[in-house]
Amino acid sequence: MLKYRLISAFIMIPVVIAALFLLPPVGFAITTLLVCMLAAWEWGQFCGFAARAQRVWLAVLCGLLLAVMLFTLPEYHQTVRLPIIEFSLWASLGWWIAALLLVLSYPGSASLWRNSKALRLLFGLLTIVPFFWGMVTLRAWHYDTNHYSGAVWLLYVMFLVWGADSGAYIFGKRFGKHKLAPNVSPGKTWQGFFGGLFTAAVISALYGAFADLAVAPSVLFVCSVAAALASVLGDLTESMFKREAGIKDSGNLIPGHGGILDRIDSLTAAVPVFACLLLLVFGTV
Incomplete structure (x- = not known):
């Protein structure tokens, strides 16, 4: 299993970096849309859709919704204040609370919500749609003046989440004694949780000190710690839905890693929360 995880990681990391820096905003948006369709396919299990055809239709409808939202907008990379984008990011903040x-x-x-497919579909919508807009908006940030500034920000959020997750694992393995959410994810501990936050704070402080940013270090710190907190919540929320659905992994698309949702569960919360705080709450545009 470890061999497959390492092989998959070595393949996925260069692909993600290439997509961030080599694709134009429209190409990146389409790629993200496809990822969201796969996430919707897997979310169908949480809604109780056992039939393959039902989950296919859920993925297709998700893709159509995002495509219509995307292509009915003007040059969407110009401002985060477009109503669809702004509403989606604020809705994400409300959903994760x-x-x-x-x-x-x-x-x-x-x-x-156990007996309501409508509610579980709504939860999926509030998870996937804001994630899409958070990814697209951050990637297109200041694209007119610098084609790579948005890619750097997105890579930073991903690195922040991965770093916090690694810190939580290391601290939890070494010092973990008290369960964080035993009814949802028995393996997580409070010691790991605070270790992950500490790691995120260190990453934010170093990035703020040495990177040439147009953002105050204090703003970056607040957004980064909030994103790290959200990443833990995204992981726990997916674990809750998987536990309720009686499944271990959301899928088997990625050998050794499970499904798409298993890989992006933390990012589905961290990316829109980071984008909402940075671009809307603190007005960094």
Whole structure:
């Protein structure tokens, strides 16, 4: 299993970096749209769609929704203040606050949505659509003046999430004693949680000190720690839905890593939350 994980990682990392820096905004948006369609396909399991045809239709409808939203906009990279983008990012902030309450009160909270496919579809919509707009908006940020500034920001968020996850694993393995959310993910500990936040804070401080940014280090720090917190919540939320659906992995598309949602669960929360705080709350445009 470890061999497959390493091989997959060595393949995926260069592909992700190439997509970030080599694709133009439209090409990157289409690629992200395809990833979101695969995520919607896997989310169908959380909604109780056992039939392949139902999940295919869910993926297709998700792709059509994002395509219509994308291609009915003007030159979308010009401003984050376009209503569709702004609404999606604010909705993401609201959804992840609600998701925190659902995770903290699980399994009791499951009685609210366990028997409602409509609610579980809504949760999927609030997870996937803002993730798409967070990715697209950050990638296209200042594209007119610098084709790579947005790619650098997105790579930073990804590195931040990966670093926080690695820090949580190391600290949890070494010092972990107290369970963070035993009803949702028994392997996670409070020691790992704070270790991940510490790692994210260090990454933010170093990046703010040495990178040439048009953002105050204090703003970067707040956005980064919030994104790290959101990444943990994204992971826990997917674990909650998988536990309720009775599955270990969201899919088997990536050998050794499970499905697409298993790889991007943290990013589905971290990317839109980071984009919302940086671009809307602090007005960094």
